[in-house]
Amino acid sequence: MPLLNGFTNIKKLHMVKNFIVELNENHLPKNVNNLDLSSNLIKKMNGIAHLKKLQELDLSKNQISEISSTSDLTNLTSLYLSSNKISKITNLSTLKKLKVLNLDYNNISLIENLESLTSLTSLSICSNRIKTTLMLSDNKICVLENISSLVSLMELDVNYNLIDDIENVDYPPNLLCIRTRKPHGSVVIEQDKVAADTGLKPVNGSLAAPRPPSEKKSQIERICVQRQIVLALSVNEK
Numbered sequence: 676m677p678l679l680n681g682f683t684n685i686k687k688l689h690m691v692k693n694f695i696v697e698l699n700e701n702h703l704p705k706n707v708n709n710l711d712l713s714s715n716l717i718k719k720m721n722g723i724a725h726l727k728k729l730q731e732l733d734l735s736k737n738q739i740s741e742i743s744s745t746s747d748l749t750n751l752t753s754l755y756l757s758s759n760k761i762s763k764i765t766n767l768s769t770l771k772k773l774k775v776l777n778l779d780y781n782n783i784s785l786i787e788n789l790e791s792l793t794s795l796t797s798l799s800i801c802s803n804r805i806k807t808t809l810m811l812s813d814n815k816i817c818v819l820e821n822i823s824s825l826v827s828l829m830e831l832d833v834n835y836n837l838i839d840d841i842e843n844v845d846y847p848p849n850l851l852c853i854r855t856r857k858p859h860g861s862v863v864i865e866q867d868k869v870a871a872d873t874g875l876k877p878v879n880g881s882l883a884a885p886r887p888p889s890e891k892k893s894q895i896e897r898i899c900v901q902r903q904i905v906l907a908l909s910v911n912e913k
Contacts, residue, residue, distance in 0.1 A: 678701045678702060679702060679703060679704050680700060680701045680702065680703060680704055680705065681704075682704045683704055683705065683706050684704075684706070685704040685706065685707055686706065686707060686708050686709065687707065687708070687709040688703070688704065688707050688709070688710050688711070689709075689710075689711040690711065690712055690715070691711055691712070691713050691714050691715075692714045692715070693715055694715060694716055695712060695715040695716060695717055696715075696716045696717065696718070697717065697718070697719065697721060697722070698712075698717065698720075698721050698722030698723065699721060699722040700722050700724075700725050701722075702722055703722060703723065703725075703726060705725055705726060705727070705728075706728055707726060707728070707729060708728050708729055708730045708731070708750075709729075709730065709731045710723075710726065710729060710731070710732050710733070711731075711733040712733065712734055712737070713733045713734065713735040713736050713737070713755070714735070714736040714737075715736075715737050716737065716738060717734060717737040717738065717739060718737070718738045718739060718740070719739065719741070719743065720734065720739060720741075720742065720743045720744045720745070721743075721744060722744075723744050723745075723748070724744045724746075724747050724748075725747075726748060727747060727748070727749070727750065728750055729748050729750060729751055730750055730751060730752050730753070731751075731752065731753040732748070732751060732753070732754050732755070733753075733755040734755065734756055734759070735755045735756060735757040735758050735759070735777070736757070736758040736759075737758075737759055738759065738760060739756065739759040739760060739761060740759070740760040740761060740762065741761065741763075741765070742756065742761060742763075742764065742765050742766045742767065743765075743766055744766075745766050745767060745769070745770065746766060746768075746769045747769075748769075748770065749769055749770065749771065749772065750772060751770050751772060751773055752772050752773060752774045752775065752794075753773070753774065753775040754767075754770070754773060754775070754776050754777070755775075755777045756776075756777060756778055756781070757777050757778065757779035757780050757781070757799075758779065758780040758781075759780075759781055760781065760782060761778065761781040761782065761783060762781070762782040762783060762784070763783065763785070763787075764778065764783060764785075764786065764787055764788050764789065765788060767788060767789070767791070767792060768788065768791040769791075770791075770792060771791070771792075771793060771794060772794050773792050773794060773795055774794050774795060774796045774797065775795075775796070775797045776792070776795060776797070776798050776799070777799045778798075778799065778800050778803070779799050779800065779801040779802055779803075780801065780802045780803075781803055782803065782804055783800065783803040783804060783805065784803070784804045784805055785805065786800060786805060807827060807828065807829055807830070808828070808829065808830045808831075808832075809822075809825070809828055809830070809831050809832070810832040811831075811832060811833050811836065812832050812833065812834040812835050812836070812854075813834070813835045813836075814835075814836050815836065815837055816833060816836040816837065816838060817836070817837045817838060817839075818838065818840075819833065819838060819841060819844045820844070822844070822845070822846065822847060823845040823846065823847055823848075825847045826847055826848060826849060827847075827849060828847045828849065828850055829849055829850060829851045829852070830850070830851060830852045830853075830854075831850060831852070831853045831854070832853075832854045833853070833854065833855050834854050834855060834856045835856060836855070838855060841853060841855055
């Protein structure tokens with residue numbers, strides 16, 4: 676890869692399908708704000724920590740196994756890491772401005788460490804290795820869609836969102852329980868009524884006691900979980 680660090684006026688750099696294997700600080704101009712290195716052979720996220728003005732980073736379709744070198748990228752708003760070999764969501768806690776995160780087609784088995792992403796509005800995690808429980812409480816989700824393919828999903832928690840209709844939804848075949856309350860504790864639909872109206876089987880016990888949503892939380896408005904089996908997604912501020 677050519678040495679581009681001296682080209683300080685470059686703001687947008689696309690180097691797709693260039694057989695790039697590794698990066699270092701000398702490769703990339705420090706003032707770039709849009710960087711596309713998708714469809715290369717990159718194994719490690721080295722050589723990007725100095726890109727303090729970076730807003731959009733695309734490293735999709737590489738061979739990355741670990742999210743790293745992101746702690747100083749505090750202006751990042753979009754991060755695309757689909758089609759890699761990532762097994763764990765890590766090192767994103769400083770990305771307070773991040774709005775879009777794409778982790779499709781990786782090896783992730785647990786959705787975690789998203790609590791500090793308070794600006795996140797779009798999270799895509801298609802085709803990973805997640806199953807059993809999906810927790811989406813305390814967000815701004817308005818509609819439930821594209822969940823019927825989650826064939827191992829047994830419990831769905833969408834408390835404290837903006838969902839008005841949970842009856843006209845194509846649910847996964849093994850779903851046993853759905854929990855849904857609006858902010859400030861008003862029940863949208865009781866658990867037994869969900870079972871009667873949608874064919875879902877209620878789990879023993881009632882819904883958790885109402886509680887106000889946390890003051891600071893991720894504000895996810897759209898989540899794409901098609902073609903995967905979900906394990907756990909919790910984006911509440913602890």
